Amino acid sequence: MRRFTRDHLTAVLMLLPSLIFLAIFVYGFIGQTVYFSLTDWGRDPAQALAVRPERAFVGFDNYVRLFTGLLESRFRQDLVNLVFFTVFFIGGSLGLGLALAMLLDRGVAGEAFFRTVFLYPFALSFVVTGTVWRWMLQPQGGVNLLPTYLGLPPGEFEWITSRQQVWRFDWNLVPSITALLVAAVLLAIGWRAWRDLRRGRAVSFLTVGIALGAWALAGGPGVELLPFPERHGFNLALIGIVVAAVWQMSGYTMALYLASLRGIPEELREAARVDGASGFQVYRHVVFPLLGPITLSAMIILGHISLKIFDLVWSMAGPDLATTSVPALLMYIRAFRANQFADGAAIAVVLLLIVATVIVPYLWTSLRGEVRR
Amino acid sequence: MRRLLAILIAAGMTLAAANTVEIFSWWAGDEGPALEALIEGFEAANPDLTIDNVTVTGGAGVVAKAVLKTRMLGGDPPDSFQAHIGKELIDTWVIADRMEDLTFLFEEEGWLDVFPPDLIDLISTSEGIWSVPVNIHRSNVMWYVPAKLEEWGISAPETWEEFLVVCPAIQAQGVTPLALAENWTVQHLWESIALAALGPDDYDRLWTGELAFNDPKSVAAFELMNDVLACANADAAGLSWQQATDRVVDGEAAFNVMGDWAAGYMFTTLGLEPGTGFGWAPAPGTDGIFMVLSDSFGLPLGAPNREGAIEWLRYIGSLEGTDTFNPIKGAIAPRTDTDLGKYNAYLQSAAADFASDRQVGSLAHGTVANENFMSTFAQVMEILLDTGNAQAAANAAQALALQTGVGR
Amino acid sequence: MSAALRRLRWSPRWLTYLVLLLAAFFFLGPVYLVVVTALKEPAAIRLSTAWHLPETWHWQSFAVAWDAFALGLRNSLVLAVTATVISALLGSLNGYVLSKWRFPGANIVFPLMLFGMFIPYQSVLIPLFTFLRDIGLYGGLGGLILTHVVYGLPITTLIFRNFYAEIPDEMLEAGKIDGAGFFGLYARIVFPLSISGFVVVIIWQFTQIWNEFLFAVTLTRRSSAPITVALAQLAGGEAVRWNLPMAGAILAAVPTLIIYIILGRYFIKGLLAGSVKG
The missing domain is CATH 4.10.860 (DNA Excision Repair, Uvrb; Chain A)
Known part of the structure; x- marks a missing residue:
């Protein structure tokens, strides 16, 4: 252990403002949100918009209602939507991103062009993406018209306005x-x-x-x-949202994968080929195992984007379309439109818990590994 | 760049000018012209005041309300904002002590004599009068195109039972019997159906808490709703109310139940002639009943330009303001001394109905239920759309009524 | 048989290009549709002819959209530039401290800081709103800038910390022997070496803040609302006429696209830094 000098003290002092701000803005506010979620803030309209609302402590009442209340089926479907959205969004982005990276890795002419084309949506706002794809997915236009240019009948799928639900199960x-x-x-x-x-x-x-x-x-x-x-399931209306989200993010996974593929020493692949492995086997046994860490990183980034997804749904389907809604959107509506702040806070805490179960172990293991190293 | 600069300077000046009155509403796009005419009239009458017209689009104000409430909570009220009269005004804003009493204005202007007493009741509490109504809309109207109905060999149904009988016949011709749009229009349809199924007395008793939503009579209303929904378009959720109206006008759908702002849209925006270009009838089973809703503007406490806002309210409640706004908006005047000659054929008939019909209040537009009930009622509609189970939807509605204190 | 030949047999070259072109179509199709829709006359926009080129080129939509969005663009610019610069500078200092002046407890503090980057912002939104209101910063750009600076700290700190970890400690030791203190080392050695780090962070933060929506819609009044809010409100309502939202989407997208096209190489570096270990 080196000596703790005056300069060390300066260093800590320089870090301190950031730490204080983060302590307030992250942990203080989370604490407050948790507290709000245990109160009845907003249940009575008189206190919802009051300048200085009086809040009474009600324990876990709001949570119990969210998960078992007759009227909260939208929240429960939102959770189900979130799960399906996350699975398909991560799967789609990783799959497409990896496929594109593998194709580009083979050394094609115009690689820079393709790379730019695949990655540019990532520079856009979800609001822009949502606005654009809302127009692409109009049932009587956009994507549904494409088959007609090949002489086929137009697509019939209703995209975001579809009310079809598959893989239904009982909430109980x-x-x-x-x-x-x-x-x-x-x-x-x-x-x-x-x-x-x-x-x-x-x-x-x-x-x-x-x-x-x-x-x-x-x-x-x-x-x-x-x-x-109470039946919940996968709303087919979500497919359109997933397509737009994959469109935006798969270039990002492509870039991550491409960088990793380029980082794999050519000798490794060459050695496998010398051993008689086919092109596919080289990927299967040499390349894919080496992509594990970057895949995990990508899953974490995509996963936390997915769990927070809000602006894309808002701009594609509007805040009131229940079939495509997600908890992050419901939280905003409940807190800032219906002014049922306690319910909004409870939804936010549920979201936070979901994110934390993914992120905390990840931070824990990756940083612990780093210290060991 | 010069242009940007000019806009910035203009924006800066708007902010700085004390004589700007900021009014907040959800009347943009197709509902905009009436408000613009009103603003023009106001600015002509008050040359030293300019209106900063803040509109947030989104049908029935669902988006605008979030923006407005966030601003109010943030301590940044506009000078005056749009609110539906009835529970939406009283149980959202007045009860939270956010509004200023306007009794003085009503007395100064003699409005207590020219606004109908029933209407004043809807904007009053024992403590005061809280907003100035600018229009009266009817919710329970069914729209169609007479020539198309003739072509298809049908007439406007007088009851929902009749409608359900002709529904398959219309569908057989490849036409949607009933055009429906995004989810607030589902609530809008529900209130007309409930009124038809229950009759005006029982409908009123829903809102006083005397009739339960899961009473067999009310369940019957949900069942009727279920049957009617089967005759509606499948892609409703993605349409705005105007697009649903367009379907009727274009002959893709036979009927549409919408408030009479649809007449304003067809008359002002689409340029159709009432009676020939489009026809109307009371929503099936609601003849002789006028389901009322009304938009009003109020004065929030802490309005930055209180004096200017009062002038604005004074103008929109005046005869001149009323008769400038309503013929374009497609609404009848809230005042009893209005000049009917300025209004089109539809509006004259609506004014006659308003004077003679039994009146009830609208749910979807905030007259009879508070906003908590209203916003969560969308969930009840979801349950019905999702499960088709009338009893489950009715049970949910009753739970909601208890939770939000309907009739309390 | 040569390896090259093997590759060829496994998947022919033309198939690679076919798939890449199809993918390019998937990524560029929306751009085409947006541009042609923005350039059509409002009356000529029909769902059934959505993919057709405009019959008459109607540039006015951009003028109208510009009028509607000029204020939003200006707000976004002020917001993104200010918040980016501040959070980059603070992040640089923090990264310097955490990588070169390790102190007891740093191993606990750093993950606690990083967690702030992953939280769903909904979980702080209500207290943030009331806090900003109570200190008088609700509604204006100031409050939004503060918010973006604070919630940007974890990622900027992380990127700089990883970046500075590459600077050999010996260089600093040499500086110390020359008598340089905390600030001297930063100014003379660390800062000059971190220009490319700054580029990465600035690109990252600028695009993130420019594109952000949740804080913007909750914390600003109309006169200080950024472009994303303006676009969502224009497009979110009765979008019967699509030319305006499309022209607006183009205006909102252009700044980040320009940055991306010019500085794309750094962008990818930024992406890699965005994952905790890269």
């Missing part, structure tokens, strides 16, 4: 489904630990995983969040 099954998914993750971790011969760790993960899975199958279906079945 959500605890079971969640438990099953968590159990699957735990079992996978346990299995890897077992393989790595870390038996103690493996046993504890496997035990908890099996217990949770058993509960999900046996006890879970008995849990009743709502007194009646």
Whole structure:
């Protein structure tokens, strides 16, 4: 440990203002939001717009209502929308980005042109993208007309105005489904630990995983969040939003992948080829494994964009189209239009928790790795 | 660059000028001309005042309300803003102590004698009178094009049962029986259907809390709504109300239930002649009933240019202001001493109906229910659209009524 | 058989180009549609002929859109430039401290700072709104600038910290021996070396702030609303006539596109820095 000099003190003092601001603007405000979410702020119209509102503490009432209240089915569908949107958006952006990067990596003429074309949407605002794609996806125009230029009948899909819903499930099954998914993750971790011969760790993960899975199958279906079945599912209207989002972000993943591919030493691939690997096998066994870290980084970036998605939906579908709505949008509407601030705060906290479960482990592992290094 | 500079200077001057009155509304685009005419008249009458006309588009003010409320909460009120009379004004703004009492203005101008007492009741509490109504709209109107109906061999249905009978026949000709638009228009349709199913007395009792939303009578209204929705266009969610009206005008749809601002749109914007270019009838089953809504402007506490705002309110409540605005807007005048000669055929018939019909208040436009109920009622409509289950929607509506204190 | 031949067999060259061209069409199609729609007369815009070229070129939409958006563009420019410069300078200082003046607890402070970059801003929006109102900064550009500076600190700090980690400690040690202190080292050694770091951060922050919508719509009154808010309000209403939103979208997109086209190389560097480890 080096000596702590006066210059060190200056350094800390220079950092301090930033730290204080972040402490207030991030942690202080989050704390306040959590507090608001435990009050009844906005339930009574008189206090909603009052200059100095009186707030009463109501505990977890707002959360209970969001997840089990008769009238909050929009919030629940918004959560379901968010899950589907995230999965398809990340999958689409990674898939398209990787495909484009692999094509460009083969050394094509006009690479700079293609790179620019694929990446430029990333420089745009989601509001611009949304405005543009709203016009592209008009049911009787835009994309739906393209087949006619090939002599085919026009597309019939209603895009963002579609009300079709597929893969429907009962909201009451959500605890079971969640438990099953968590159990699957735990079992996978346990299995890897077992393989790595870390038996103690493996046993504890496997035990908890099996217990949770058993509960999900046996006890879970008995849990009743709502007194009646409530169907949720994948709204096909979201497809249009996903297409626009992938259009905007896949150039970004392309750039990340291309940089990583270029970073892989040619000798590695050459060695594999000498061993008789085909082009595909080179990718399968040499290249893809090396893309793991950048894929994780991209997933984190895309994931947190996806969980916050708000402006794209607003400008494509408007703030009131329930079929394409997401929690971030609902939070804004509830807090700043209906002035039900407590409900808005509760939705925000749910969002934060979702983001934190993804981000905190990521920050933890990547920074811990860095310190070790 | 010079141009940018000029605009910047102009913008700077607008901000600096004390004699600017900032008015906030959601009347832009096709609803803009009436407001512009009103502003022109005002500026001619008050040469030392200019209006800064802030409009935020979006049907029925759904977007504008978010912007306005954020500004009010932020302590940055406009000088005057648009609000629907009734619960929306009283239970949102007055109850939160955000408005200034305008009784003095009503007394100075003698308005207590020229505005109908029922209307004044809707803008008053025991503490005062809180806004100046500028128009009266009717919500329960069904629009069509007479020539097209003739071509298809149908007539405007007098009841929803009749409508449901002709619905398949219209569909068979490749025409949408009922044009519907984004989700507030679904609420708008619901109030007409509920009025038809319940009759005016029971409809009123919904809002006093005497009739439950899950009473079998009310459930029947949701069931009727369900049947009617089956006759509407599938892509409703992506359309503005004007686009739904366009479908009727273009002959792609037979009917459209919309407030009579649609007459203003067809008359002023599309240039159609009332009676021949477009026809109207009371929404099925609501003959003899006038479902009222009205836009008004109020004076928020803390308005930066209070004096200017009062002059604005004085003008829009005057006979001149009223008769400048309403013939273009497609609304009838809130004053009883208006000159009917300035109004078109539709508006004259509406004025006659207003005088003779039984009046009830609109839900979708804030007359009978507070905003919490109104905004969450969209969720009830979602449940109905999603599940087609009238009982579930009715139960949700009743839960909402209890939660938001309807009739309290 | 040579490796090149193998490659060729696995996927023929022309197929590569075909796929790339199809992809290029996917990415450029919207641009084409936007431009032709913006240049059509309002009355000539029909859904069924959306892809046709305009029959008469109607440039007036841009003049109208310019009138509608000039104020928004100006606000965005003031906002993005100011907030970018401040957050870049602060980020540079922070990065310098965190990479070269490690102090006890730095390992805890840094991740706590970084977390601020990932939070959904909805989770701070209500308190932020009331806070700015209470200190009198609601509605104007000042409050929005402050907001963007603070929430920009984590990413700028991160990029600079990673950037400065590449500067060998020996260089600083040499400077110390010459008697330079905290500021001397920064001014003489670190800052001159960080020009390309600044370029990356400035590009990143400028585009982020220019494109941002949530804070802008919540925290500004109309006279200080940035371009994204103006565009959303124009396009979000009864967009019966599409030429204006399209012309507006072009105006809103041009500044970041120019930056991107001129400084694209740095942009990609910025992207890589955006992931925690890069």
